[in-house]
Amino acid sequence: MNNKDLFINGLKQLNIDADETLFDKFEIYKDLLLEWNQKINLTAIEDEREIYIKHFIDSLSCFKTNYIKEGDFVIDVGTGAGFPSLPWKIYKESLNLSLLDSLNKRINFLKQVCLDLNLENVEFIHGRAEDFGQNENYREKYDIATARAVASLPVLLEYCVPFIKLGGYFICLKGPLADEELKESKKAMNTLGVEFIEKIQVNLPYTDINHNILVFKKFKNTPGKYPRKSGKPSKAPIK
Numbered sequence: 001m002n003n004k005d006l007f008i009n010g011l012k013q014l015n016i017d018a019d020e021t022l023f024d025k026f027e028i029y030k031d032l033l034l035e036w037n038q039k040i041n042l043t044a045i046e047d048e049r050e051i052y053i054k055h056f057i058d059s060l061s062c063f064k065t066n067y068i069k070e071g072d073f074v075i076d077v078g079t080g081a082g083f084p085s086l087p088w089k090i091y092k093e094s095l096n097l098s099l100l101d102s103l104n105k106r107i108n109f110l111k112q113v114c115l116d117l118n119l120e121n122v123e124f125i126h127g128r129a130e131d132f133g134q135n136e137n138y139r140e141k142y143d144i145a146t147a148r149a150v151a152s153l154p155v156l157l158e159y160c161v162p163f164i165k166l167g168g169y170f171i172c173l174k175g176p177l178a179d180e181e182l183k184e185s186k187k188a189m190n191t192l193g194v195e196f197i198e199k200i201q202v203n204l205p206y207t208d209i210n211h212n213i214l215v216f217k218k219f220k221n222t223p224g225k226y227p228r229k230s231g232k233p234s235k236a237p238i239k
């Protein structure tokens, strides 16, 4: 199967609409990813088919939920090569996106992708989540915070929840340990001011991989001492 059919049919299996115009944009993203990956470490996945399935379709599977609305302000914490939120932006261009990562070379890659795809209203933040979560220009400013493959759930909540407005959502992708991580996160959720809303299980098309989309809603302001300074959360996550 060629990349176009793989992409469009894979998304169809998830009830997500896609057409050739959208596919063409993802081809540009894929080509840049492979080109830049020769020089800087962006992804361990180098097979084109796998990039489509494990990066693009996996990220877009979040549109199985109805939480991501036109014009939302979204921050992706530890976005790396742009996952999951840069595919969201390509799919829904009205989003206002902030891409945050502690590695500047990855930020430079993201700038190039956005330039080549003419994506507007994307902000690039080079730095650590712990620091920007304490910055009043970013704290409690977002409708949605998201993350994939960055840290265990209690730590991830501490990184991400401070960015969310009251009534906003944290949407993260987790593997088979999602339920255990949820159990370990009860105290963190309460301390930081989010409640768990739902877990959506997704079978990744063409694979036997099941992942979980976890959705949390913010119900109270996060106490000012969170997130704690760089280095501390991963050593002493709130449980």
Ligand SMILES: C[S@@+](CC[C@H](N)C(=O)[O-])C[C@H]1O[C@@H](n2cnc3c(N)ncnc32)[C@H](O)[C@@H]1O
Residues within 6 Å of the ligand: 077, 078, 079, 080, 081, 082, 083, 084, 100, 101, 102, 103, 106, 127, 128, 129, 130, 147, 148, 149, 150, 159
């Ligand atoms: C394993 S990669 C995952 C990248 C991407 N989210 C994905 O799913 O492919 C983790 C990324 O998080 C970034 N990162 C880890 N801890 C961070 C922190 N405290 N603040 C900002 N970025 C962080 C790393 O630089 C790296 O790019």
